Amino acid sequence: MNVKSPGTLSRRHALLLSASAAASLMGPAAALAQAPAASYPDRAVKIIVPFAPGAGTDAMARLVAQKLGEVMNTSFVVDNKAGASGAIGTQYVAQAPADGYTLLLVASPFTTVAASLPSANYDPLQQFAPVGLIATGPLVWAANTKLPASTMQELVALARQKPGVLNYGSAGAGGVNHLVLELLKARTGTYITHIPYRGVAPATMDMISGQIELVTGTIPALLPFIKNGSIKPLAVTSARRSSALPGVPSMLESGFSGIDVVNYFALMAPRGTPAAIIESLNAAIHKVVALPEVVTRFKADAVDAMPGSPAQLGQFIEADYRAWRNVVKAQNLKIE
Structure with a gap:
């Protein structure tokens, strides 16, 4: 990592x-x-x-x-x-x-x-x-557009205010999409509910429709939805930015040192x-x-x-x- x-x-x-x-x-x-x-x-x-x-x-x-x-x-x-x-x-x-x-x-x-x-x-x-x-290559944290958080720090603050209320969809239990959530929870002392899916695609669709609030996925998988405004990116999971999303901050820039997750x-x-x-x-x-x-x-x-x-x-x-x-x-x- x-x-x-x-x-x-x-x-x-x-x-x-x-x-x-x-x-x-x-x-x-x-x-x-x-x-x-x-x-x-x-x-x-x-x-x-x-x-x-x-x-x-x-x-x-x-x-x-x-x-x-x-x-x-x-x-x-x-x-x-x-x-x-x-x-x-x-x-x-x-x-x-x-x-x-x-x-x-x-x-x-x-x-x-x-x-x-x-x-x-x-x-x-x-x-x-x-x-x-x-x-x-890094993953990217993405959220439903109605979530009242547009940065990782705002997300963590919201999770602390509402333990267990936020729902996060992964590509399946034990995968990197799941464990990157557990890493964030361990580092921040927060509780976000994990919901495993059979792949990132169905989780993303549920996030767009508002059934869940958060996912992480590879940039190519989520980029079309970021570009059309269906979802909003919060940060890439690595310690440095991705050239594919130059306007999205890294975890280090977001205030989370020691979190550098790449596929x-x-x-x-x-x-x-x-x-x-x-x-x-x-x-x-x-x-x-x-x-x-x-x-x-x-x-x-x-x-x-x-x-x-x-x-x-x-x-x-x-x-x-x-x-x-x-x-x-x-x-x-x-x-x-």
Whole structure:
């Protein structure tokens, strides 16, 4: 919460021969360790999306799969394995062979669900190898236009005056939309009633009609309603403003330090995947996010490219997971 050379042999053949020669000197075990990295990828790679087609995570996976395929000269195929708030697809990858041919496209539920739902039955820190962060983007706090609060400070003041009266709709219990509310409540000592929906869209419709007062959602999901005046934005959930909503303050500007919540997109692999394969994929991610068409797409989706090393992604995932675990404990949440 709070990253072919010319000559007699092609470069690929030269690498294979070099790896083979080195392996023969180092023994059978070393040969087995070297071979996958030297030839990777030599067949299609699956990217598992733990959500249904059409969701934001699915759209990101399809963009990344297409561009990784172009960069690495092989097929990257998206496979949706939805269910249990993302846990089914995530568990599938945790149990897959650690050979680089089954990857997981993760977003914030990867850590929030593991932190809040005991039934998730996977460990984001112990069962996966970080490959690379792709992009991040904040959510935006939005309210019904009739709510007598137009800033986060006014919202908190109203919540203190009327404990439990304000209703907040989330995309489902245990997701980032839910836990960002619990984080605000924990930091401000307020009580706002949480109402879980099956997605942000129906919650937004109920907010527009006046059945609930508040939601958070990704900027692309809420921007059309902000532009036409159906809802009003209060703040983005991050510590800095979003270029997609330049007139909307950040949480830090709103007077709430230490609250920096972003949705993220990253690739993970099963634990034990060879480091050389991880490094190859990470280098490809850096190339993908720098492509002009990807830069344009990210801008439209209100996310920022955030490539970094596998180690940096590992640190990011650990910090996010532990922060949400602390929120779950502080609020004594019991989610099943």
